[in-house]
Amino acid sequence: MEIKITKTDKPGVMPLESELGFGKVFTDHMFLMDYEEGRGWYDARIVPFQNLSLHPASTVLHYGAEIFEGLKAYRRADGGVQLFRPLENIKRMNNSAQRMCLPEIDEKDGLQILETFVKLEEKWVPKSFGTSLYLRPFTFGNDESLGVHAVKRATFALIASPSGSYYKEGINPVKIMIENEDVRTVRGGTGYAKCGGNYAASTRAGERASKKGYSQVLWLDGVERKYVEEVGAMNVMFKINGEIITPVLTGSILPGITRKSCIEVLRAKGYKVTERLLSVDELVSALESGALEEAWGCGTAAVVSPIGALAYGDKEYAVNDGKIGAVTQELYDALTGIQWGKINDDFGWVYKIS
DSSP states (O other), X not given: OOOEEOOOSSOOOOOOGGGOOSSSSOOSEEEEEEEETTTEEEEEEEEESOOXXXXXXXXXXXXXXXXXXXXXXXXXXXXXXXXXXXXXXXXXXXHHHHHTTOOOOOHHHHHHHXXXXXXXXXXXXXXXXXXXXXXXXXXXXXXXXXXXXXXXXXXXEEEEEEEOOSOBTBOOOEEEEEOOSOOXXXXXXXXXXXXXXXXXXXXXXXXXXXXXXXXXXXXXXXXXXXXXXXXXXXXXXXXXXXXXEEEOOXXXXXXXXHHHHHHHHHHHTTOXXXXXXXXXXXXXXXXXXXXXXXXXXXXXXXXXXXXXXXXXXXXXXXXXXXXXXXXXXXXXXXXXXXXXXXXXXXXXXXXXXX
């Protein structure tokens, strides 16, 4: 792929790494390319970061024709930069594209786009452990028509934001409310796709939980309203009587790359990991009996997020006395060690940029 680069004449300055939040500061440039049915992708370019111009009838504005991904570039101790399993993100984005009738991107082109862009923006990759350059690729339909149909014109974009450490004061377990009113997605819907509508639909329950003093909600399935699915915008795992249990991918759950990595790390360390249906009744029974030893969410932003309490109905249950568990800590150390190049990558997950 030929990528035309137009550099900015007003380069920005990296904020103090101690003041970096998430998604508030953006790098100097952005990647764009366009799609047209019958022509394919064309005009791949890196340009100065700027606003997008859209026709008021653009498909994305009326019918939510969009998908996105999230991954990070990490600074190693030797000064080099690397990505973590970027091909998995490209594959998942293509799966999302299939579901939302958006054009897919060739995997080799996707890797070239990421590598070229990160090389150009390398000064924006922070150096402190726990910080990273967050990369947000996204595709949206921009047909200039109000008709409902498969997208014929689209844009692929990539922007980046230097981000601070997710855990500024250490990994603190969070309190989670089990949601029994709203559902996130249903089987046969868009749950396995990373599209904005899934997240917009989850906001109300999250706000309701926040007002009650909880960080997020634990979602139940949208068909029987019985089986555990995700926690907030993350996959979820439980250690029950020594066994690691995570909800099986039924089509309504996002196939998380961190989830996949957790399973592979845990199995390599000798843990029994089972992917299956887990009912809320079984979970509550494990809470009441003490069989539930640990629980955590897992995703790109936090890597792992320990759960210190679960509330169901009018009752709240402590998990591991509200403390981070040994397996949760072990997972966090293993994954972040590979991501930042502190330990050997025995899985072949690292993609070195420079």
